[in-house]
Amino acid sequence: MKAIEVRAHNVANTGNDGFKAFELATTDLAYSHYQRAGVTELDGASPRPVGVTVGSGAKVSGVFRINTQGGTKHTDQPLDMLISGTGYFGIQLPNGRIAYTRNGRFHRNNEGRIANAQGFELVSGVDNIPDNLDIKTLTINPDGRVQILDGNNILQDLGNIPIFKFANEEGLLSESGGLMFETEASGPPVEGVPKTENYGELLQRALEESNVSPVKELTALIEAQRAYELGSKVIKAVDDMLQAANNIK
Secondary structure (H helix, E strand, O other): OHHHHHHHHHHHOOOOOOOOOEEEEEEEOOEEEEEOOOOOOOOOOOOOOOOEEEEOOEEEEEEEEOOOOOOEEEOOOOOOEEEEOOOEEEEEOOOOOEEEEOOOOOEEOOOOOEEOOOOOEEOOOOOOOOOOOOHHHOEEOOOOEEEEEOOOOOEEEEEEOOEEEOOOHHHOEEOHHHOEEOOOOOOOOEEEOOOOOOOOEEEEOEEEOOOOOHHHHHHHHHHHHHHHHHHHHHHHHHHHHHHHHHHOO
């Protein structure tokens, strides 16, 4: 059931920019050892080469995020950005917390700041994009420098956009809206300049597509459904056997 839920979640988010697919990890449960290997049962006999061991099933040991790079989708929007390589955008929330995302679809809000579709502002050194300047002339350089042409066709510096990385990206806590939060498992965010010190570079007018493979996920979803059906039939068969045994007089 958990496998079906994870696969269905991946398929549902195939079209979400910056989404990273999830993978399910399982492990076996405790065993009952009816006869142990290596035990000598009869005088003169050699130790048992094999034992009689029955397991009690499986459990989910973890659901981890696959952080491979998604595809590139080119757009005509000057504030759309893609991180090619390692890093996350920082998103300032109203409660003071900072969330992190790979979704680089941004807009200019009513105060001239860069914000996502939910209205949360991008953590950056760009305080204001002047209304009297054509935003179509805005340039976001691979190293995060933001510039725009003024009335004299001279590039005016507006500030820099940093990105953040973590020691353990899989430890980030996923929430709705494509946002993630740091945890003790992820380690603290390390702010850096794009295109330096193992940080990815920024590509303007582009977005990172989901890294979900629809064919792979649908195939895995069908396999999980069949496994679930088989498991249900096994449980029913065992229940029928126990019921028959109880009815023996």
